[in-house]
Amino acid sequence: MELSHELQRRLRGLVDSAPSDASSVFCVRRTAGGYKGLLKIRSKELRIVAGGSAATLEQVVDQIDGEVAERLTEWRRLRFS
Amino acid sequence: MMPERRRERRDQNQATIPPVTGDHATDHATLVFVGDESEWSAPAWCDYSASYGKPDFTRLDGADLQGADLRAARLPLADFRAAAARACSLAGAELTFSDFSRADLRAADLSNTCLCLADLTEADLRGADASGSDLMKATLRGADLRGARLMGACLDDADLEEAVFDETTELPFDFERARARGMTFRPAAGLRQ
Known part of the structure; x- marks a missing residue:
């Protein structure tokens, strides 16, 4: 099982917008209905756990993307205030 | 069988992770640090895993x-x-x-x-x-x-x-x-x- 370059680029992009020294791990597994994925980002400043389950990997990444983006927006609001 | 020392370190790391609720709580619990903070361990359930840093x-x-x-x-x-x-x-x-x-x-x-x-x-x-x-x-x-x-x-x-x-x-x-x-x-x- 491999992720497309586009999906890898999106996941890498999420970490790029996280705080400094952030690292992340993304795991995915096949389920009866499609895929279930989990992304964890951690840095000194915050920890984010986001997950999703959908019929396609793209939809799983979409769900995770939305959840992480929301958390990072909140972090940036505090970071730059 | 997980060595005792590794299990202890995993428990210590787990203790510092804030609680997660909802659908992903179970998965989250299986995704834990092993060893130092730069090292990640993917759970056994996954078919694919990748890590990224910045x-x-x-x-x-x-x-x-x-x-x-x-x-x-x-x-x-x-x-x-x-x-x-x-x-x-x-x-x-x-x-x-x-x-x-x-x-x-x-x-x-x-x-x-x-x-x-x-x-x-x-x-x-x-x-x-x-x-x-x-x-x-x-x-x-x-x-x-x-x-x-x-x-x-x-x-x-x-x-x-x-x-x-x-x-x-x-x-x-x-x-x-x-x-x-x-x-x-x-x-x-x-x-x-």
Whole structure:
């Protein structure tokens, strides 16, 4: 099982917008209905756990993307205030 | 069988992870650190896993960058708050998420830079050249844009509330179309509207 370059680029992009020294791990597994994925980002400043389950990997990444983006927006609001 | 020492370290690390509730709580519990903090362990249930990291961001807050040549620099998330960067050249630089609030960027060359989501609150951009730059979702609240060149710049969803323009500002849009594209602005000084 491999992720497309586009999906890898999106996941890498999420970490790029996280705080400094952030690292992340993304795991995915096949389920009866499609895929279930989990992304964890951690840095000194915050920890984010986001997950999703959908019929396609793209939809799983979409769900995770939305959840992480929301958390990072909140972090940036505090970071730059 | 997991060695005892490793199990202890895993338990210690788990103890520092804040509780997660909801559908992913079970998965979260199986995704734990093993060993030091830079090392990740993927759970047995996954069919695919990948890890990503990013470097530290640069701190240049309050730095004297007057006349500096930073062309094509890659400084995403850099902190330029209140930096003195008059006539500094940042042409072609990657400055996504950078913080230029209250920075002195008079006559700076910001042409063709990526300033997506950058914070330019109250930045002094008088006479700066930001032509061709990507300022999508950038915050330019209270920025002084008199004499600034913004031709060809992308300002979609940018926040220009209280920004100062005048007739010498070269803008890439007409105001009605800009509003329709999500820009918010209320020029503090009079301008063609």
